[in-house]
Amino acid sequence: GMGNVDEVRYTGPEVGEGTFEATTKFTRPSASDLEMQECPICMDGFDADTTDESTLPILLGGCRGHYFHRGCLDHPQMFKNGCLICPSCKKHYGVRTGIQPSGTMAISGPDDQTRCSGFQCGSYTIQYQFPSGIQREGMPEPGNPYSGTMRIAFIPATDEGTKIMKMHKIAFQRGLMFRVDTSITTGRRNTTVWGSVHHKTNLYGGVAAHGFPDDSYFERVKAELAGIGVTEDDIS
Numbered sequence: 001g002m003g004n005v006d007e008v009r010y011t012g013p014e015v016g017e018g019t020f021e022a023t024t025k026f027t028r029p030s031a032s033d034l035e036m037q038e039c040p041i042c043m044d045g046f047d048a049d050t051t052d053e054s055t056l057p058i059l060l061g062g063c064r065g066h067y068f069h070r071g072c073l074d075h076p077q078m079f080k081n082g083c084l085i086c087p088s089c090k091k092h093y094g095v096r097t098g099i100q101p102s103g104t105m106a107i108s109g110p111d112d113q114t115r116c117s118g119f120q121c122g123s124y125t126i127q128y129q130f131p132s133g134i135q136r137e138g139m140p141e142p143g144n145p146y147s148g149t150m151r152i153a154f155i156p157a158t159d160e161g162t163k164i165m166k167m168h169k170i171a172f173q174r175g176l177m178f179r180v181d182t183s184i185t186t187g188r189r190n191t192t193v194w195g196s197v198h199h200k201t202n203l204y205g206g207v208a209a210h211g212f213p214d215d216s217y218f219e220r221v222k223a224e225l226a227g228i229g230v231t232e233d234d235i236s
Contacts, residue, residue, distance in 0.1 A: 004108070005106050005107070005108045006106070006107045006108075006169075007104055007105070007106045007107075008104065008105045008106075008107070008169055008172055008173060009103075009104050010100055010102060010103055010104070010105070010172060010173060010175060011102045012102065012136070012175070018082045018094045018095075020070075020073075020074045020079055020084075023079070023082065023083075023084060023093050023094040024058075024060045024061055024073075024084060024093045024094075025060075025061030025062075026058040026059060026060050026061060026070070027058070027059050027061070028048075028056070028057065028058065028059075029046075029048070029057055029058070029059045029067055030048065031048035031049075033059075033067070034046040034048050034057055034067060037067050039057075039067065039068050039069045039072055040066065040068070040087060040088055041068060041069070041072040041073070041087060042069065042072050044069070046067060046069070053070060053071070054069065054070060054071030055069050055070075055071060056069065056070040056071075057069065057070075058070050058073070060073075060084075060086055060091070060093060061093070062091050062093065063086050063088070063089055063091055066086075066088040066089065068087075073087075081096060081097045081098070082094045082095055082096075082097060083095060083096040083097070083229065092229045095174065095229065096174065096176065096228060096229035097174045097175050097176070098174065098175035098176040098177075098179060098195065098228075099136070099137075099138035099139055099175060099179060099180075100172075100175035100176065100177060100178050100179060100195075101130045101133060101146065101148065101178060101179075101180055101192050102130070102131070102133060103128060103129055103130035103131065103148070103178070103192075104128070104129050105126060105127070105128050105168075105169065105172045105177075106126070106127045106129075107124055107125075107126050107165060107169065108124065108125045108127075109122060109123055109124040109125055109157060110122035110123060110124055110157030110162075111123060111124075111125065114154065114203065115203065116154055116155075116156040116200070116203050116204075116211075116212040116213075117203060117204035117205075117206075117211065117212040117213050118212050118213030118214075118215075119156040119158065119212065121156060121157050121158055121161075122156075122157045123154045123155060123156050123157055123161075123203070124154070124155045124156075124157055124161070124162075124165045125152065125153075125154055126152065126153045126154070126155070126165070126168065126199075127150070127151070127152050128149075128150065128151045128152075128153075128172075128177070128178070129148075129150050130148035130149050130150070130178065130192045131148045132145060132146060132147045132148040133145070133146060133148065134146070135180055135190065139179075139180045140180060140181065140182075140189075140190065141190060144190060145190065146180045146190045146191060146192065147188070147190065147191045147192065148192050149178075149191065149192040149193075151194075151199070151201065152201060153199035153200055153201055154200050154201075154202070154203055154212075155168070155200070156212070160218050161218070163232055163235060164218065164221055164222065164225075166235040167222075167225050167230050167231070167232070167234065167235060168197070168225075170230050170234050170235065171195075171197060171225060171228060171230045174228075174229075174230070176195055176197075176228045176229075176230070177194070177195050177197060178192050178193065178194060178195055179192075179193060179195055180192060180193070181193045195228070196224055196227060196228060197221060197224045197225060197228065198210075198220070198221060198224060200212060200214070200217065
């Protein structure tokens with residue numbers, strides 16, 4: 001049977017709560033930590049005793065051994081959408097969000113009749129629906145129309161696949177699965193296109209058909225999800 005349908009609605013980003021302090025939980029390194037160190041962004045050294053907020057040497061809460069001037073990180077190019085990615089080690093601070101069009105994600109299954117080639121189990125079916133709308137701030141042409149889309153994708157309902165399905169749901173809720181852009185396939189401008197997480201839109205046909213079998217799919221999609229800040233830690 002089809003089991004339940006879980007429908008998730010996305011209407012836009014939550015209002016950001018996170019300050020730079022709360023998001024990064026930074027500390028001030030000691031003078032001895034800072035000896036012979038320079039800021040990887042501006043290449044200048046550090047003054048441990050500075051009272052100037054912008055040149056304050058900081059260590060981000062989850063990083064080790066690399067230091068920055070606060071002003072080199074605490075500005076809209078680096079600390080944006082409530083999220084900062086450490087330029088040295090790529091650790092994520094805060095929760096990355098995107099500018100996704102309003103729409104729905106309906107997850108059904110696991111359905112035993114729907115089998116991804118190479119798997120002996122049922123599958124989850126994901127249906128994304130985005131109506132056409134007007135672009136908002138952060139989209140290519142705010143105030144102008146964009147066209148919507150409808151997409152269907154499949155994930156095998158193994159233990160691993162179930163985790164990946166839940167991670168897809170979180171990515172969608174954070175506005176990271178689709179964006180308004182120019183379609184690479186059709187060249188159409190101001191339309192709803194996939195983000196950076198690849199989906200399987202066929203049950204079979206292999207990699208060439210965006211289908212299964214595909215032995216490295218789980219590993220690749222987990223890396224793509226990690227690239228937008230979604231990991232198994234988010235679903236535990």
